[in-house]
Amino acid sequence: MASIEIRNLRKTFGKVVAVNEVSLSMTDGEFVALLGPSGCGKTTTLRMISGLEMPDSGSIHINGKDVTSLPPRSRDVAMVFQDYALYPHMTILDNIGYPLKVRGAPHNELKEQVTSVANNLQIGGLLARRPGQLSGGQQQRVAVARAVVHHAQVFLFDEPLSNLDAKLRLEARAFLKHLQREVGITAVYVTHDQAEAMALADKIVVMKDGSIMQAGTPLEIYRHPVNTFVASFIGNPPMNLLPCEINGGSIYVQTGDSPQAMSAAGLRLPAALAKGSQFTLGVRPEHIRVLTEPAADSIKGTLYVTQTLGGEALVIVRVGEQLITIRLFEDEAPPLPNEVYLSFDADHLFFFGPDGQVLR
Amino acid sequence: MQKAILSRELSLLFLAPALVFIALFLLYPFFSIIQMSFTNQTLVGANAINPQNVGFQNYVELFNTKDWMRQGEMGHSLWLTVQFVIGSALIGQAMLGLGIATAFNNRKGLLREIVFTLAIAAWIIPDVVVAFAWFAYLDPEGTLNMMLQAIGIQPLDWLFDYPMFSIILFNTWRGTAFSMLLFSSALASIPPSYMETADVIGASPWQKFRDILLPLLRRYIATDLILITLWTFNTFTPFLLTGGGPINRTNVISIYTYSVGLRFFEFGKASAIAVVVMLINLVLASIYLFVSRNQQGKTA
Numbered sequence A: 001m002a003s004i005e006i007r008n009l010r011k012t013f014g015k016v017v018a019v020n021e022v023s024l025s026m027t028d029g030e031f032v033a034l035l036g037p038s039g040c041g042k043t044t045t046l047r048m049i050s051g052l053e054m055p056d057s058g059s060i061h062i063n064g065k066d067v068t069s070l071p072p073r074s075r076d077v078a079m080v081f082q083d084y085a086l087y088p089h090m091t092i093l094d095n096i097g098y099p100l101k102v103r104g105a106p107h108n109e110l111k112e113q114v115t116s117v118a119n120n121l122q123i124g125g126l127l128a129r130r131p132g133q134l135s136g137g138q139q140q141r142v143a144v145a146r147a148v149v150h151h152a153q154v155f156l157f158d159e160p161l162s163n164l165d166a167k168l169r170l171e172a173r174a175f176l177k178h179l180q181r182e183v184g185i186t187a188v189y190v191t192h193d194q195a196e197a198m199a200l201a202d203k204i205v206v207m208k209d210g211s212i213m214q215a216g217t218p219l220e221i222y223r224h225p226v227n228t229f230v231a232s233f234i235g236n237p238p239m240n241l242l243p244c245e246i247n248g249g250s251i252y253v254q255t256g257d258s259p260q261a262m263s264a265a266g267l268r269l270p271a272a273l274a275k276g277s278q279f280t281l282g283v284r285p286e287h288i289r290v291l292t293e294p295a296a297d298s299i300k301g302t303l304y305v306t307q308t309l310g311g312e313a314l315v316i317v318r319v320g321e322q323l324i325t326i327r328l329f330e331d332e333a334p335p336l337p338n339e340v341y342l343s344f345d346a347d348h349l350f351f352f353g354p355d356g357q358v359l360r
Numbered sequence B: 001m002q003k004a005i006l007s008r009e010l011s012l013l014f015l016a017p018a019l020v021f022i023a024l025f026l027l028y029p030f031f032s033i034i035q036m037s038f039t040n041q042t043l044v045g046a047n048a049i050n051p052q053n054v055g056f057q058n059y060v061e062l063f064n065t066k067d068w069m070r071q072g073e074m075g076h077s078l079w080l081t082v083q084f085v086i087g088s089a090l091i092g093q094a095m096l097g098l099g100i101a102t103a104f105n106n107r108k109g110l111l112r113e114i115v116f117t118l119a120i121a122a123w124i125i126p127d128v129v130v131a132f133a134w135f136a137y138l139d140p141e142g143t144l145n146m147m148l149q150a151i152g153i154q155p156l157d158w159l160f161d162y163p164m165f166s167i168i169l170f171n172t173w174r175g176t177a178f179s180m181l182l183f184s185s186a187l188a189s190i191p192p193s194y195m196e197t198a199d200v201i202g203a204s205p206w207q208k209f210r211d212i213l214l215p216l217l218r219r220y221i222a223t224d225l226i227l228i229t230l231w232t233f234n235t236f237t238p239f240l241l242t243g244g245g246p247i248n249r250t251n252v253i254s255i256y257t258y259s260v261g262l263r264f265f266e267f268g269k270a271s272a273i274a275v276v277v278m279l280i281n282l283v284l285a286s287i288y289l290f291v292s293r294n295q296q297g298k299t300a
Helices: A042-050 A092-102 A107-120 A136-149 A166-183 A194-200 A218-223 A228-233 B008-036 B057-062 B074-103 B110-124 B127-138 B143-150 B163-188 B192-201 B205-234 B238-242 B253-262 B267-299
Strands: A004-013 A016-026 A031-035 A057-062 A077-080 A154-158 A186-191 A203-208 A211-216 A240-247 A250-253 A260-263 A278-283 A288-291 A298-308 A313-319 A322-328 A339-344 A349-352
Touching: A004 A042, A016 A042, A016 A057, A016 A203, A016 A211, A031 A042, A031 A194, A042 A077, A042 A154, A042 A186, A077 A136, A077 B192, A092 A107, A092 A136, A092 B192, A092 B205, A107 A136, A136 A166, A166 A194, A186 A194, A194 A218, A203 A218, A203 A228, A211 A218, A211 A228, A228 A240, A228 A278, A228 A349, A240 A322, A260 A298, A288 A322, A313 A339, B008 B267, B057 B267, B074 B163, B074 B205, B074 B253, B110 B163, B127 B143, B127 B163, B127 B238, B163 B205, B163 B238, B192 B205, B205 B253, B205 B267, B238 B253, B253 B267
Parallel strands: A031 A186, A031 A203, A077 A154, A154 A186
Antiparallel strands: A004 A016, A004 A057, A203 A211, A240 A250, A240 A278, A250 A260, A278 A349, A288 A339, A298 A313, A298 A339, A313 A322
């Protein structure tokens, strides 16, 4: 187990800045998810922690020791790759035991340790097989087992679940979370799936274009996104973002040719929101009510489609040019007229300035 | 089954020119060589007009145990060929090719481009051009000796004093590109994460090579070794450098066949050698087909 301290990490490939001045600290036993769309620099950051890439500038400390210029083998990290990187010519026993073999462990000791770890991960019966004979979920466990056998201080995961189908992914997610709690590992986990990050991580680091947008606990990031990017990236379905203007006591929602006014009375407007200014209003799908009659704080829309998901239902309403998603925690979407009115929960509104940053 | 586009008759018509050429230039010589190997035909003299059927006499002469290993005889020539194949194909081309391919695996850059371009250039330049270039290079007053003199080493007459070494060096240089390209594309098919996992685990370069690369390359290595053995066995280019000499010291089997047939004009005996060479090739080719079919079965 270990703490990790990253300072001003920077990496360029040719003219492309992959990682730009990233600083990050992780405490012992913490499970940190690097979350972002493809090309945001999350995998490059992970590879620099592992030592597979060398940063242009900045430093990495593991347990207080500067490892910035050390090769991977001297960093005491274990890594699980997206394709698992199991050796097709070796049995599962040899695959899991390879870190021990490299260190020159005697064969009976190797077998003992591998068997114990494999039994723990419920793959004890597969040791004589080869990777090609295993399902995706089993291969994933073998890759994790190899990392566990390694007894590394830090676990690095590079999108380990993205090759699994949806059902297996949920299973593997629970398995990894359980493993992490049981073994108490410090882990850095790269993913583009916000649900995975929310479910697994103690801390989420949202990245975009090589920079950290926001770092915090899953709830912090869900409740207090610092900008429209984080707001729309976290949560499923994503947050609705509406261009608005405030004027007098009303907010004008500008989603189409003719702005719709709704009363601003009862809203806790941020101090930074000046009268007469443009802003973006953010509201999550679960914080909108669908009305059949207009109210002072409602806007009008036309029903686009409803989706029944079982346990919850989505109502999608067209307001001007924009589609707004509403999430209802009911088994089935209620029958709705073509013309509906949307009312936003005043306690759960977000206000973002023209630059996309949250207004306080 | 897909339905044939052409009728049977029309297909035969299209195939006919190729079949005629194959019959004329491949099948006829093949059978006529076999037939000739049982005669005492020569270029001039009585036996040229009226060759006698001598049965297995040519073969008996070839495998005559008394003179078998004497310079300029069949056994000696085969022994030289074995040295030549092991030296230039198995050790030279395959090892050097594997070495270059491994060294530049997953790397880009100018150095890789230069090395690959030079190796491929050496491979595709016509034989005669290459032979003259090497003649100039290895000459007592040639480029190599001038370079050696510059660092204080006495000049040597390479083609005279070290003829076998010279043609091994030459053929290694000439043919490494094939092995290099084959291994290079084999290596490129190995996912980078295999080696990166080994890096993180802490495997040494030798452990990575022995435990991961070598087992994954095994079937490519088998293919490469058999093919280059076959080609090196049959190559005639060393003749342009040494002519088989001095005193038969580079008289490899292809040159031996040539000199018996077209220097001493003993067509019958030369045909017998050619038949033996064909049989050896047949064995090598069968091994190749067997190995490659076995691999297809394994990968499928």
